[in-house]
Amino acid sequence: MKKIISLLMAILMIATLSLTLTSCSYKDDVRSVKEAGKLVVGVTIYKPMDYIDDETGEWTGFDAELAKMFAKELGVNCQLVIIDWNNKVAELNSKQIDLIWNGMTADEKLGKQIDFSVSYAKNAQVAVVKKNSTLTKDGIKNATVAVENGSAGETVARTDIGATKLVERSDGQVGALSEVLAGTADVAIIDITMAQSVVGKEDYSDLMILEGVSYGDEIFAVGLRKDSNLKAKLDAFLKAKYADGTITDLAAKYEVGINEDALK
Amino acid sequence: MENFLNVLTELSGGFVTSVLLFFFTLLLSLPLGLIISFCTMSKFKPLSALSKIVVWVLRGTPLMLQVFAIFYLPGLLNLFVWPQMNTGWEWFDTTFSTRFIAALAAFAINYAAYFSEIFRGGIQSISQGQYEAGQVLGMTKSEIFFKIILLQVVKRIIPPMSNEIITLIKDTSLANTIVVCELIFEAKEFMLEGLIWPLFAAGAFYLIFVGVLTVLFNKAEKKLDYFKA
Amino acid sequence: MIMLEIKNLRKSFGSTEVLKGIDFSLEKSQVLSIIGSSGSGKTTLLRCLNLLEKADEGTVSVNGEVIIDAKEEDNYTDNEIRDKRLKMGLVFQQFNLFPQYNVLDNITLAPITRVKKDKSLSKEEKAERIEAIKSEARDILASVGLSEKASSYPCEISGGQQQRVAIARALILKPEILCFDEPTSALDPELTVEVLKVIKELKTGERTMVIVTHEMEFAKNVSDKVIFMADGVIEEMGTPEEIFDNPKSEKLKAFIHKSQDNF
Numbered sequence: 001m002k003k004i005i006s007l008l009m010a011i012l013m014i015a016t017l018s019l020t021l022t023s024c025s026y027k028d029d030v031r032s033v034k035e036a037g038k039l040v041v042g043v044t045i046y047k048p049m050d051y052i053d054d055e056t057g058e059w060t061g062f063d064a065e066l067a068k069m070f071a072k073e074l075g076v077n078c079q080l081v082i083i084d085w086n087n088k089v090a091e092l093n094s095k096q097i098d099l100i101w102n103g104m105t106a107d108e109k110l111g112k113q114i115d116f117s118v119s120y121a122k123n124a125q126v127a128v129v130k131k132n133s134t135l136t137k138d139g140i141k142n143a144t145v146a147v148e149n150g151s152a153g154e155t156v157a158r159t160d161i162g163a164t165k166l167v168e169r170s171d172g173q174v175g176a177l178s179e180v181l182a183g184t185a186d187v188a189i190i191d192i193t194m195a196q197s198v199v200g201k202e203d204y205s206d207l208m209i210l211e212g213v214s215y216g217d218e219i220f221a222v223g224l225r226k227d228s229n230l231k232a233k234l235d236a237f238l239k240a241k242y243a244d245g246t247i248t249d250l251a252a253k254y255e256v257g258i259n260e261d262a263l264k
Numbered sequence: 265m266e267n268f269l270n271v272l273t274e275l276s277g278g279f280v281t282s283v284l285l286f287f288f289t290l291l292l293s294l295p296l297g298l299i300i301s302f303c304t305m306s307k308f309k310p311l312s313a314l315s316k317i318v319v320w321v322l323r324g325t326p327l328m329l330q331v332f333a334i335f336y337l338p339g340l341l342n343l344f345v346w347p348q349m350n351t352g353w354e355w356f357d358t359t360f361s362t363r364f365i366a367a368l369a370a371f372a373i374n375y376a377a378y379f380s381e382i383f384r385g386g387i388q389s390i391s392q393g394q395y396e397a398g399q400v401l402g403m404t405k406s407e408i409f410f411k412i413i414l415l416q417v418v419k420r421i422i423p424p425m426s427n428e429i430i431t432l433i434k435d436t437s438l439a440n441t442i443v444v445c446e447l448i449f450e451a452k453e454f455m456l457e458g459l460i461w462p463l464f465a466a467g468a469f470y471l472i473f474v475g476v477l478t479v480l481f482n483k484a485e486k487k488l489d490y491f492k493a
Numbered sequence: 494m495i496m497l498e499i500k501n502l503r504k505s506f507g508s509t510e511v512l513k514g515i516d517f518s519l520e521k522s523q524v525l526s527i528i529g530s531s532g533s534g535k536t537t538l539l540r541c542l543n544l545l546e547k548a549d550e551g552t553v554s555v556n557g558e559v560i561i562d563a564k565e566e567d568n569y570t571d572n573e574i575r576d577k578r579l580k581m582g583l584v585f586q587q588f589n590l591f592p593q594y595n596v597l598d599n600i601t602l603a604p605i606t607r608v609k610k611d612k613s614l615s616k617e618e619k620a621e622r623i624e625a626i627k628s629e630a631r632d633i634l635a636s637v638g639l640s641e642k643a644s645s646y647p648c649e650i651s652g653g654q655q656q657r658v659a660i661a662r663a664l665i666l667k668p669e670i671l672c673f674d675e676p677t678s679a680l681d682p683e684l685t686v687e688v689l690k691v692i693k694e695l696k697t698g699e700r701t702m703v704i705v706t707h708e709m710e711f712a713k714n715v716s717d718k719v720i721f722m723a724d725g726v727i728e729e730m731g732t733p734e735e736i737f738d739n740p741k742s743e744k745l746k747a748f749i750h751k752s753q754d755n756f
Contacts, residue, residue, distance in 0.1 A: 045456045082443050087332070094339025096346075174455045181460070202458030397589035400543050401603035401666065402579045404571060411606065415593045491592040492648040 029230040030074075033098055039071040042083040042097035044172065047197035048254040049103035050080065062121070062254040063101045066247070070237050086150060086170055089113045092225055099230070100223030103193060105152040107218070115228060116221035118235045119262040120247065123218040125156040126195050127210040128180060128188045135187055137213045146176035146185035153189035156215040161189070177204055189215070193256060219259055239263055271454060271462045278450030279469045281359060282436045285368060285446060289432060292372035297379030304384055315380075322377035328438045330374055335366040335442045358445075367439035375432060382424050386417040390493075416493040426481040430474050495557070496521040496701045497670055502551035503563075504537055511537045513725040515551070519670075519718065524702045526712035526733075529722035530748060535705045538722070539674050542703070543583045544574055555580045555669055582668030586675040588655045590647040590662075597643040600630040600662045626665070633661045637691050653684030657691050664695075671695070673704040689715075709752050713737050721745045 033039050043050040049063040059068075059080045071078030083091045088104075091097045092114055105123065106116040129135050135143055140161055147154040149168040153176070157163045167185045169175030173194050179185035181204065192214065199207045222238075224231050241247045242263035251258045303315035322330070339345045346362040390413050398408035437448040451466040495518050502515040511534045519525050527535045540546040542553060544561065553561035560577045569577070590599050601623075608614065608622045634640055637657040639650075647655055656676055663671060673692065677685040689711050695702065696715060706712055712719055712733065719736040721729040723744045729736060740746045 045453060047456075051456075082445075084441060084443055087336070087442070090332070090336040090340065094336040094345070096336070096339060171452055172456065174458075178455060178460055198456075198458055203460055204458045391587075391589075393585060393587050393589035394591065396545055396583075397585065397591070398603075399545065400578055400581070400583040401662070402575045403603055403606060404575065407606055411602065412591050419593075488593075491646050493592045 029098060029225065029228040030233065032095075033074060033076055033230070036076070038077040038079050039067070039074060039099065040079045040081055040097045041067045041071075042088060042091050042100045043080050043102045044082060044085050046103055046173075046194065048193060048256060050101070062250050062256045063103060065250055066120075066238075066241065067099070067101045069241065069246070070234065073237055074233070085148075085172065088223065092223060095225075098224075099234075103191065103220050104223055105218040106221035107152070107155070110223075113226075115224045115226050115231055117224065117231060118238055119219035119221045119259045120238050120242075121220035121251070122257045122259045123152070123220055124192045125153050125189050125215045125218070126192045127213045128177060128190060128195055128199055128207050129186065129210050130180060130183075131206055131208050133186065133208075133210075135210065137210070140187055140213075143186035144184070146179035146188040148173045148176050148190070152191070152216060152218050157189045160215045174198065177207065180207060196255065219262070271459065271465065274450050274453070275447060275462060275466055275469065278445060278447040278466070279473075281364070281444065282433070282446040282469075283473070284359065285364065285371065285436045285439060285444070286433050288368050289371040289375055289436075290429065292368070293375035293379055296372060296376035298383055300376055300380035301383035301387065304380060305387070319377045319380060322374050323381075327370065327374050327435060328441050331367055331370040331438060331441050334370045335363065361444070363442045363444045364439075367442060367444045371432075371435070371439070375428070378428055379425070382421050382428065383417070385424075386421040387413065389420060390416050415488070419488040419491075419493050422481060422485050422488070426477070429481075430477055433473055433477070434470055494521045495519070496523070496555065497703070498554040499542075500552045500554075502538070502541060502553065503549045504534075504541055504546060505549055511725050512541070512548075515727060517720060517727060517730060519701060519703070521701055522699045523717040524696055524704065524715055525718045525720065526716040527703065527705045527720045527722060528707070528709065528712055528736075528748070529720075529728075533722040534725040535722050536674055539583070539672050539703065539705055542670075542672060543581050544578050545583075579666060580669045582663035582666060582671040584656070584659050584663050584671070584673045584676050586678050588647075588652070588659045588679070590655055590658055592647050595644050595646050596634065596639065596650070596658050597627070597630055599647070599658055600634065600665055601626050603662075604665055630661070630665055633664050634658075636694075637661050638687075651684060652680045653687045656680065656684075656688045660688075660691060660695075670701045670703060673702070673706070675705055675707060677706070677708060707752070709737070709749070721748065723748075 043059075043063070045051050046061075048061055050059060050061040051064075052058065053060045064080060067080065068078045081097055083097065083100075088100050089110075092100060100114070103121070103123065104110075106119060127135075127137075127140060141163055142165075143163070144165040144167060145157045145161070145163040146167040146169065147157050149170040151173065153173065154166070154168065157166060167176070167179050169179065173188075173190040176185070176188040176190055177198070180188045187210070192209075195209050198204050199209055222234060224234070238247070242258070242260075247258055247263065250256070300315055300319065303311050304319065306312045306315075335346065337343075346366060348362055349357045349360055349365075351357055394412055394416070395408055398412050403411070436446055439446050440449040440452075443449065447466045447469055448463075451463040454460075454462040497519040499518070500516055502512055503510070504512040515538060527538065529535050537546060541548045541561070547566050548561060548563040550563045552559050552563070560580060591602065594602060604626045605623050608619055608626065611619070614622065631640070631643065634643055637660060639654060639657055639661070642650055642654060642658075647658070650658070660676075676692065677688050680688060685708070689708065692702075692704070693711075693715050704712070704715070714733075716733050719731060719733050720727050721736060721742075721744075729740065729742050729745050736745070737749065740749055
């Protein structure tokens with residue numbers, strides 16, 4: 001028994017040690033990206049930030065276009081990889097991807113795990129209901145609220161709204177929408193950018209955005225590994241692209257609200 | 265109509281990935297399971313104890329977690345990063361991506377653990393007399409196993425094995441934890457475009473495949489009906 | 494000429510001593526019956542002779558050659574054990590036929606397997622030998638009266654027929670000594686007769702046989718020598734007349750009395 005315990009202790013110590021080593025090691029991401037010849041960007045399909053154009057079959061979107069430009073500036077290829085949003089930190093820290101660039105809300109909690117670039121866009125959360133719904137802003141608190149697990153919408157639903165009946169979907173914000181569509185939830189709290197791009201179309205034509213209801217001022221940023229030396233390059237890139245009007249043009253094209261204060 | 269065909273094409277692509285994952289998992293886990301079952305039954309105590317612990321861990325933790333661990337842990341512990349396939353043949357590189365290989369490894373090991381217990385049960389249920397009859401006829405251990413014991417074991421384990429194998433085809437959907445573009449993953453992609461029905465269409469793919477498997481297992485069972493073991 | 498010689502054979506399972514020093518010998522072409530109540534050690538003795546159990550002490554010689562020396566038994570290689578086993582044949586109480594093979598294949602499986610892996614033989618020679626084995630198997634099958642069952646599976650024939658197949662399976666390997674472990678104990682009385690008849694017919698050949706049995710009448714008729722075992726020792730040994738008609742020890746008298754009561 002003693003032997004087993006000491007063996008387990010040894011394994012734990014080795015594991016801890018290697019984790020410590022990981023967090024201490026300086027991350028020369030610029031070099032490793034250049035050596036690999038490609039910048040791997042973790043995304044999900046998320047209109048209008050990152051999505052695949054039906055006609056060309058190529059990645060496009062506000063974030064996708066910026067990511068491609070950034071890779072070009074580094075002199076490497078840009079590879080957009082679909083990830084499971086729940087695993088974004090694991091994907092980043094296990095070096096499967098170099099950046100998370102996917103309309104990601106930069107909040108304090110996530111900031112403890114990873115670094116953020118300068119914020120380049122802003123977002124808010126809105127409520128989506130069925131077209132014939134009589135739900136009001138005050139009623140949301142007691143309604144069944146569908147959100148994406150781990151999303152900004154979930155934070156809003158819990159803190160700003162104080163909702164008690166939560167349905168948490170792990171398969172994206174559309175998962176939350178399908179709950180409303182199926183009548184298993186009364187309202188979904190999702191990103192305004194997402195809501196504007198799908199609600200009222202195709203299978204979601206029965207849905208609408210509840211007017212005059214908006215929560216949380218979120219800022220969007222690109223996610224990087226802690227202490228990554230890519231951050232300086234990325235920040236400079238974003239600011240330059242704002243200064244020359246590129247970001248402003250893209251924002252108009254994709255209907256995204258940019259974070260002018262941060263980019264100045 | 266065009267939309268319908270488009271969905272079916274995409275789902276078929278995902279289904280191919282699911283089926284490839286299924287077949288390669290079987291291909292690896294069946295022999296691996298047999299090896300583990302021999303280790304578990306070994307008279308060399310440290311070996312049997314070790315393999316029992318391995319089986320316990322593999323059966324005692326969620327498969328999804330094992331998939332996750334195999335793919336991310338090496339990178340998180342700074343050991344190594346799974347390399348990308350790079351043969352230049354695009355279909356091959358995307359189908360047998362690192363993510364696919366990592367999922368395959370997790371599936372093969374996990375299912376080998378389950379299979380090993382079924383094999384062990386089957387092998388231990390064969391009477392000692394069958395081994396002894398082979399021994400007194402001057403047959404070697406491996407001759408006895410492969411010529412006398414194995415087919416009797418196969419006959420006995422077909423029902424539990426068909427259960428596990430049918431579970432496997434549906435478990436392949438767990439590979440989407442690390443974004444292997446299998447059937448369910450492809451179906452969910454359509455939800456982003458506002459289409460929900462492809463998810464149910466995906467169910468039909470599984471149903472048909474399981475139907476074929478069921479017929480095959482029934483045939484195998486019938487084929488071994490000629491003797492009692 | 495002495496065919497089988499056993500000296501001081503001992504065997505324990507844990508702290509229970511099952512064989513407490515067995516000594517006897519058997520002439521060529523003789524039939525030995527071993528009788529005794531359950532737990533007297535007779536089956537263990539037979540299993541030691543066939544190397545299914547490792548003896549703790551003692552030696553077994555066949556035809557003047559020591560095949561088992563308990564001191565050496567741990568060092569025997571798998572090949573050696575196989576060769577030693579082939580000097581003996583064993584017919585089990587539970588027949589132990591291979592259920593997935595038909596009657597003919599049950600008999601030919603072991604010899605054909607041996608031919609197939611013999612690297613010194615060419616493809617043609619192998620085919621020839623296999624044919625020879627098959628035809629010999631048919632002859633043996635005819636001699637146990639089962640010609641018409643060659644392609645039946647074990648589950649399709651009676652227990653008595655299965656045991657006759659098991660005897661044929663042992664015969665084809667031409668063992669120097671053929672052992673029977675209670676060959677009729679798992680059979681209904683009406684099926685016992687046919688099996689005993691076959692064993693009796695084997696005696697007409699030059700075969701040396703060791704038969705562990707509960708069939709007293711059979712032992713009396715067929716044996717040249719009878720051993721009565723009790724509590725792991727040979728309590729009495731002699732001709733059938735000496736054992737059955739003039740038992741000396743009290744244990745043997747009681748045993749014979751009891752077995753007569755059963756009829």
